[in-house]
Amino acid sequence: MITLKLRIAMTATACVLAMPTTSHAQVNEERARRYFAEAAALCEADNGRLWGVSLCGPMIFADPVTKTIATSQPEPEAPRPPALGFANTALEWGGTRWATFVWPMVPADDNVARRRMLMHELFHRVQPQLGLMVLGEPNDHLDTLEGRYWLQLEWRALAAALASSGADREQAVRDALAFRMARRAIFPGAAARERADELREGLAQYTGTVLSTASRLEAVESAVAQLAEYAAGATFVRTFAYPSGAAYGLLLDVSSPGWTRRVGPGDDLGRLLEVASGIEPADDPHAAALAYGGPELRAAEERRDEERQAKLTELRRRFVDGPVLIVPRGRGAVLKTTGATPIPGEGTVFFEYRVTSDWGTLVSNGILVAADGETLRLSAPFEREGSELIGDGWTVSLAPGWTIRPGPRKGDFLVVEERRDPGVEPA
Numbered sequence: 409m410i411t412l413k414l415r416i417a418m419t420a421t422a423c424v425l426a427m428p429t430t431s432h433a434q435v436n437e438e439r440a441r442r443y444f445a446e447a448a449a450l451c452e453a454d455n456g457r458l459w460g461v462s463l464c465g466p467m468i469f470a471d472p473v474t475k476t477i478a479t480s481q482p483e484p485e486a487p488r489p490p491a492l493g494f495a496n497t498a499l500e501w502g503g504t505r506w507a508t509f510v511w512p513m514v515p516a517d518d519n520v521a522r523r524r525m526l527m528h529e530l531f532h533r534v535q536p537q538l539g540l541m542v543l544g545e546p547n548d549h550l551d552t553l554e555g556r557y558w559l560q561l562e563w564r565a566l567a568a569a570l571a572s573s574g575a576d577r578e579q580a581v582r583d584a585l586a587f588r589m590a591r592r593a594i595f596p597g598a599a600a601r602e603r604a605d606e607l608r609e610g611l612a613q614y615t616g617t618v619l620s621t622a623s624r625l626e627a628v629e630s631a632v633a634q635l636a637e638y639a640a641g642a643t644f645v646r647t648f649a650y651p652s653g654a655a656y657g658l659l660l661d662v663s664s665p666g667w668t669r670r671v672g673p674g675d676d677l678g679r680l681l682e683v684a685s686g687i688e689p690a691d692d693p694h695a696a697a698l699a700y701g702g703p704e705l706r707a708a709e710e711r712r713d714e715e716r717q718a719k720l721t722e723l724r725r726r727f728v729d730g731p732v733l734i735v736p737r738g739r740g741a742v743l744k745t746t747g748a749t750p751i752p753g754e755g756t757v758f759f760e761y762r763v764t765s766d767w768g769t770l771v772s773n774g775i776l777v778a779a780d781g782e783t784l785r786l787s788a789p790f791e792r793e794g795s796e797l798i799g800d801g802w803t804v805s806l807a808p809g810w811t812i813r814p815g816p817r818k819g820d821f822l823v824v825e826e827r828r829d830p831g832v833e834p835a
Contacts, residue, residue: 433471435470435474443522446522447523448464458615461538463527463615465507465530465533466480468508469509470493470508477492486501486503489501494741507533523616527619528616531611540608540611541608543608546750546756547598550643551644551750554591562587563635564635567635570628585682585689585690589689603675605648607675608649611653613651614658616654617631617657631654634655635651638650643745659685660680664680667680723776724751728785731788732786734785735786736765736767736784737783738784742763744759753779756776757775758775759774760773766807770802772786772801773802787800809825810823811824
């Protein structure tokens, strides 16, 4: 049974991973019904073979603007989760764990991409019971020259391994493992951070890739295409695990059949492949890079890094060194990750961001989500018109009972509750 509700949902409390790029519209009940049936057919065809459990389960499509939803089974009597429509994720509602989807992000015209998304999120629904929902810290090193260079070489070698067999595949795997090791040797702690993302998101993407295609050949073609697609992205910090997980998973299917029943939260996909295949990393990753366009890739990344350093200097001036308005981090933000830029040690700048919270509403085309996870920074100075604060590319509308006070540095300001004295004097 499908229910479609048009009533207003509560204020959202979860953050979105990517702002929808298509126009907002009410959830279409007829299309939602087809997608529910499509997902059910895919997970019934799997019948629990891949992970030992069925991926079939409750699903929700939700639009964050119109607040309309469609559910694959009757809507619970419990209050609607405020996070609905703000993220593709899994959440509890009425004592049941649901896979949820942002309606404008569901591909209507790309059947393969849509099916991959459906199965990706349905895997997230059961991931905790498999013990594979591993959390980790940001992989900001993948926005640096060396991080990007060695990751792209790894991806190129993985694509070659997927597309070949025999000695050629063995050599490509050897090279991919060497590039992976070279990158992690440069950045202390990178192995653990990358491993967490590859288990959390990579396994979901592998699942989506395998179950959304009709054969191994189609799955391999999809994985190779994903490696190229993600390599063209503006940043790899939040996306690298998707193509990496799909690629390593498909290679493990060959070297270690049934590996999905044995993988654990402490495993590393690259190490699993190395042990299962008996293939050790190449001795000289720099020499191996020549076969994958290494010199040309490095030159391109050096040019990009020059531009990145200039951009970071400007962003530091706006959000770190210069005066700022500090706002509590509201829940339920809708943001666009395209072009998101990490500032090492400070946080990440997003160029499309909006949120409604206890303190009011915010719309911005440039904001720093601070590394402390608790605050947002907007560039000052700004003008005040009643309850509205208007800055360079941003507007904050303060809710009743909230105001601004001088911040910890001269020129900084804080958004605070009027009845609460932050006890901070301006410098």
